[in-house]
Amino acid sequence: MLKIVVEEKIxxxxxxxxxxxxxxxxxxxxxxxxxxxxxxxFVDSDFGITFETCQKLSRYLEQYLDEEKWLGERYTLEVSSPGVGRPLKLLRQYPNNVGRKLEVKLTDGEKRSGILKEVQESGIVLEEKVRVKDGKRNKTEIAEIEIAFGSIAEARVKVTF
Structure with a gap:
């Protein structure tokens, strides 16, 4: 069966x-x-996905894959959350990550990094550390940067220890 057809059915x-x-x-x-x-x-939830939910969804899909043979007799099915290292693909994923560090690549190639402070209808607010000149010295200040969703090429949650 064609790959696209199977993906549409799933x-x-x-x-x-x-x-x-x-x-x-x-x-x-x-x-x-x-x-x-x-x-x-890869599935997610507005309140975080659990192992049990992934397991139930996997069993649900397996019953169709086994019965309909869309992938033949032998296949591997993995149902999981996207994981921290994967880019955020949907606007619906951003609220779960408020308070976490994001690395954002903009459509113009610029990169921004900071704490996701807020998710708005039109975009996000990142809290960034910025270096500014203070006389002869540089000092670090905190700035809130608004980024429109249309300007985001890719956003990833960065794990900090």
């Missing part, structure tokens, strides 16, 4: 599942079908 199944009360806060972030019949499904 997307439709998940959208149907997300209409159920128990999964209404969930949403599909990304879906990738690899040449070796490995299907990766």
């Amino acid at each position: 997307t439709d199944l998940l959208e149907e599942k997300f209409r159920e009360d128990a999964f209404s806060e969930c949403f599909l972030v990304d879906l990738k079908l690899h040449a070796n019949n490995k299907l990766e499904v």
Whole structure:
């Protein structure tokens, strides 16, 4: 079966599942079908995704994959959260990351880094440390920078220890 058709069918199944009360806060972030019949499904939730939710979604999809044979007899299915290292793809992912450090690549190539302070309808507010001249010395100040969603090429959560 064609890769695009399988991806569309899986997307439709998940959208149907997300209409159920128990999964209404969930949403599909990304879906990738690899040449070796490995299907990766990345889901998230407005309040964070749990292992149990991923497990239930995996079993739900497996029943269709086993019955319909969309991927043949042998396949690998992985249902998980996108993980910290993956870029934020949907506006819906940003609120869960308020208070975390983001690295943002802008469409003009510029990079910004700071704490995600706020998510607005039109964009985000990052709290950045900026170096400014104070006489002969440089000093660090905190600035809040507004970035429109349309200006963001990629945003990633950075783990700090």
